Amino acid sequence: MQTVWTLPYWEIAFRLFVAGILGGLIGWEREKNNHPAGFRTHILVSLGSALIMLISIYGFSDFMGQKNVQFDPSRISAQVVSGIGFLGAGTILRHGVSVTGLTTAASLWVVAGIGLAVGTGFMFGAALTTVLVLVSLELLNRLEKILIKKRRLRIIQLIVADDPGKLGELASLIARNGGSIRKVNMDEGEEDDHYLGITFHVRLPEKITLAELCEEIRKVKGVKTVRTE
Incomplete structure (x- = not known):
């Protein structure tokens, strides 16, 4: 052998x-x-x-x-x-x-x-x-x-101020505009401890576009940047 x-x-x-x-x-x-x-x-x-x-x-x-x-x-x-x-x-x-x-x-x-x-x-x-x-x-x-694209599931990436209740405020805004949040990721800011990175996976209805929702998010106090995928 x-x-x-x-x-x-x-x-x-x-x-x-x-x-x-x-x-x-x-x-x-x-x-x-x-x-x-x-x-x-x-x-x-x-x-x-x-x-x-x-x-x-x-x-x-x-x-x-x-x-x-x-x-x-x-x-x-x-x-x-x-x-x-x-x-x-x-x-x-x-x-x-x-x-x-x-x-x-x-x-x-x-x-x-x-x-x-x-x-x-x-x-x-x-x-x-x-x-x-x-x-x-x-x-x-x-x-x-x-x-995912066919189901109108969209990804929204935000840099926001690290303030108490900010996540809940943004989630409520998305819900009021008809969006349904499927997943949320949060990352602490590497360059600035005063900011957080938040990624929303949102399903949108036919009546609202991603651009319209992002425009509403930009109006929220403390939102620094808004990006989409």
């Missing part, structure tokens, strides 16, 4: 190289969309998983012939599946009342699986999973944006 000492170097290098490429493809999609874990993180997770899988399969073959030794190649690799949750949890962030990073955490978990698959030599499954993940992250993301 082959061991890590008898496995051809080109085979080891090929598997690690493929793991790095597949993990990097998914990481690049995260990187260009400014998510917490990007290109390098996904490559490292995939490479590490592939290396652990190689060790798990071939690293202990010399001990198989010894008495009372049971060989289980899944024992070490199984720890990757549970251990990657620690890294994924670090990408989940809370901004105000919203939570972000869940998709990035899931992509790290999938990349760990891809690395394990490449380590075992299951190239077809690893490649196909990579393609499906990229389709889910890229194409479905575009489809989601199209559907």
Whole structure:
């Protein structure tokens, strides 16, 4: 039986190289969309998983012939599946009342699986999973944006004075104009502690335009800037 000492170097290098490429493809999609874990993180997770899988399969073959030794190649690799949750949890962030990073955490978990698959030599499954993940992250993301536009869901980004009750005042204004708030994000001002960044995800009725709503918001005392997407 082959061991890590008898496995051809080109085979080891090929598997690690493929793991790095597949993990990097998914990481690049995260990187260009400014998510917490990007290109390098996904490559490292995939490479590490592939290396652990190689060790798990071939690293202990010399001990198989010894008495009372049971060989289980899944024992070490199984720890990757549970251990990657620690890294994924670090990408989940809370901004105000919203939570972000869940998709990035899931992509790290999938990349760990891809690395394990490449380590075992299951190239077809690893490649196909990579393609499906990229389709889910890229194409479905575009489809989601199209559907959001059709539902007249609009994003309004504000820089406002950090005054008590300002969020409630703005939310009431949007409601009075017929808007329905679906999500709110709040960020403390990095350059000026006296201002807050507030992002509203608002569904608008047909009778009111985004420009009209923004004009009403600009009239509120303490509103510094108004931007839309």
